[in-house]
């Protein structure tokens with residue numbers, strides 16, 4: 001990728017909601033009664049339709065996300081079938097799976113079935129994590145990232161800012177990510193939701209930009225992807241994000257919140273002098 005190219009990734013929520021975990025920032029947790037769509041495995045036809053539409057807009061990455069704590073054998077089989085169908089359609093998409101904690105054997109299996117990368121975020125620092133989740137540990141998250149690397153899948157791991165963490169928590173998160181050296185790192189900003197137990201705070205633009213600048217400093221060779229929350233904090237003024245080191249965005253909708261229309265995002269980044277990347281590397 002050249003300096004003015006922006007990688008376009010996309011997310012497909014293939015199994016939504018009813019997660020037994022209690023992550024306080026997540027609308028998919030069953031603990032908080034959020035108003036979201038809930039469904040089990042989306043049909044492969046529907047997923048293919050979404051993949052084709054996003055590919056036509058220029059997306060190179062397509063991430064299959066399931067709610068829930070971990071990648072069990074049923075999810076593994078389902079994701080493998082979906083990956084097969086996408087590869088067969090020959091869309092040229094880099095397939096990412098995001099299905100929670102995962103052991104090495106399951107990840108190796110996904111790789112053998114056509115999945116290219118695995119996404120599992122550390123979310124925040126090890127010390128702050130118990131404040132935002134009590135049903136699983138930060139170490140479990142770190143181990144899944146290590147398993148991903150051992151399985152020789154691409155690792156996509158990042159975090160979420162604006163949960164009430166301190167600057168030293170942010171630095172600790174980035175130091176941990178630096179150890180893992182992910183090929184891609186999603187940077188999310190918390191989107192307040194009245195049903196969630198976190199205070200309805202939003203980071204200022206300056207604070208959010210400082211998070212991106214620090215992430216670029218700690219992860220100089222990682223594809224830094226701005227994900228949820230960028231519209232809430234930056235509106236149409238997204239140029240500073242790219243100038244701070246962002247070189248990938250999520251195109252289209254997020255897991256449970258709407259993104260911009262893809263053509264609007266592309267027009268915006270082109271107006272700043274950037275162009276969508278045409279190759280993964």
Ligand code: SF4
Nearest residue numbers: 019021023026029068
């Ligand atoms: S494990 Fe994942 S889907 Fe479940 S509540 Fe936590 S972040 Fe949300």
